[in-house]
Amino acid sequence: MTTPKKTLMVPCPSCGEPHPYSTDNPYRPFCSKGCQAIDLGAWASEQYRMAAKPNPEDLPEDLIDPDDIR
Ligand SMILES: [Zn+2]
Numbered sequence: 001m002t003t004p005k006k007t008l009m010v011p012c013p014s015c016g017e018p019h020p021y022s023t024d025n026p027y028r029p030f031c032s033k034g035c036q037a038i039d040l041g042a043w044a045s046e047q048y049r050m051a052a053k054p055n056p057e058d059l060p061e062d063l064i065d066p067d068d069i070r
Pocket residue numbers: 012013014015016017030031032035
């Protein structure tokens with residue numbers, strides 16, 4: 001087994017496609033910009049879901065109270 005070049009091949013976390021892990025790649029550890037966007041998007045949406053706590057009783061209670069205003 002010989003290693004011609006010092007290129008580390010790593011699987012893309014998003015698509016699993018092996019690609020050279022290079023400092024020239026601004027999207028590492030992803031293989032491309034698209035995969036980075038996908039992963040970030042998934043991460044962001046997941047965080048958004050966690051951040052957006054369902055509080056159905058909090059909003060209507062504040063809005064629905066016409067008798068008190070009149
Ligand atoms: Zn990828």
